[in-house]
Amino acid sequence: MDTGTHVVMGISLGGLATLDPTIASDPLLPTSVMIATIIGSQAPDFDTVLKLRNNAVYIRNHRGITHSIPAIFIWPLFITGGIILLTPETNWLTVLLWSFIAVFLHIFVDIFNAYGTQALRPFSNKWLALGVINIFDPFIFFSHLVAFAFWALGLPPGRTMLVLYLVLVSYYFWRIIEKRRVVQLAKTLHPDATHVFVSPSIRWSQWHVVIRTRDVLFVTECKNHQIEYFEQYSFDPIPNIPIINAARKDSNLSAFLSFSPTYRWEVEEKGEITEVRFVDLRYRSKGHYPFVAIVQLDQNLSIISSYTGWVFSEETLQKKLNIVTE
Template sequence: MDTGTHVVMGLGLGALATLDAAIAQDPITAQSVLIGTLIGSQAPDFDTVLKLKNNAVYIRHHRGITHSIPAILLWPILISSGIMLFYPETNLLHLWLWTFLAVFIHVFVDIFNAYGTQALRPFSNRWVALGVINIFDPFIFLSHIAGLVLWYIGANPGYTFLTIYGILVLYYFWRIYEQRKLINAVKERIPDAVEVIVSPTIRWSRWHIAIKSETQFYVARGEGTTIHIQDEFDRVPVPQTPVLESAKEDPNLSAFLSFSPVYRWEIEETNEGYEVRFIDLRYRSKGHYPFVAVVQLEDQLEITSSYTGWVYSEDTLRKKLDPAID
């Protein structure tokens, strides 16, 4: 989920925690738990700082080890220990339990996005992305805002958020049901589909769809259970040519391949050598595929420039590959 949603979820869990008798009867513990759930709801995304290094490192590691099973256990210990330095009288057990819940729910809800997480590490580096809930879901965000407003004007915070979270559980089941209907509709439309990757949008009824068949890639838009095919590409395996093997050594392309499950590729000969481009088919915006990896090589197959990330125009991409271009 986005940062704003994780913030209000942290506050919501702090409100829910007031149903815990050990917290309701102890103002110091209540305050420390609210701080713990707020920090815990953000902690797994502290790896965003990796973006300061470069996109390749960020793409390869974001929602990786910080969302892993060991991290889910470690974050609450670190956060609770830090809070205890300022609130030594707090109930450590209950502080740890609610901080743990905040960290766990952060990782759990991220699994339902199209981006996903590597939540099964260290047992598997596979990305778990269920593609049910958009990165920013207005219903989830606004329901938390409504709960916080009710809390502010005097409603019981615990029961308010217990009701909200009960509604949100039903909401998640409804979204899963809608996604399954869409996937079944895709398989009826394209019987030889071997994989269907669905990405929700901010609109409940609209979905982005990438489909693999034995011979084709399809890019589609779902409106309810109506499928609109937007693009179709031949599914051509990546050959083991010297140019492509050299390009794969580049950290930007390597990061892209570790993250993207469905892409097409192309090679262009240039005056200087070659340009290799890999294009993620999950993301389509106004006829353009903005998430790419590009590697430029000279004739001797030495890499001269590369980039991976989001670009929405060819001019912008050229500037990323050659910062000297104004």
């Protein structure tokens, strides 16, 4: 989820925690627990600082080890330790419990969007991405704000947030059912489909869908339970040829391939430069595919420049590559 949603989730957990009898009987605990749930709801995303290095490092590692099984236990220990240093008299066990819940909830809800997490590390590096909730979901965010408004008007925070979470659980189940309907529709139209990749949009009734058969990739959109076709490409596995093998040694392309499950590739000669381009097909927007990886090589197959990330125009992409092509 986006940062804002994780923040409001942290606040709502702090409100929900007031149902805990231990917190209700200790005047110091509500504040300590609220701090713990807010920090815990953000902690796994502290790896965003990897963007300061480069996109390749960020893409390969974001939502990796910081969202792993060990992280579920390590983050709460750090958070609780910090709070104890500031308020030694606080009930550390209760703070530890609610910081654990906050960290766990952060990692758990991130599994439901198309980006996903490596939540099973160190046992598996597989990305878990259910693709049922958009990175920013207006209903989830604004339902929190409505609950906060009732809280501000004097309703008990614990019961108010409990109702909120019951509503959100129902919402998640509904989104799971809707995604299954999209997948089933795609398979009905293409019984020979080997994979159906579904990414939610910000609109409830609209889904980005890539249908892969043994020979073709269909880029489509499901809107109001109707499939609309945009483009189709031949499904060509990455070939074992010198130019591609040289490009795959680049860290940007390697990071892209570690993350993207469905893409098309192309090789283009541009004078003395050869450009290898990979395009993720899941995020088509207004006829453009913004998530790409590009490697430019010279005639000796040496890498000149490369880039991976989100770009929304060819001009911007070429500026990022810092190469003037003719």
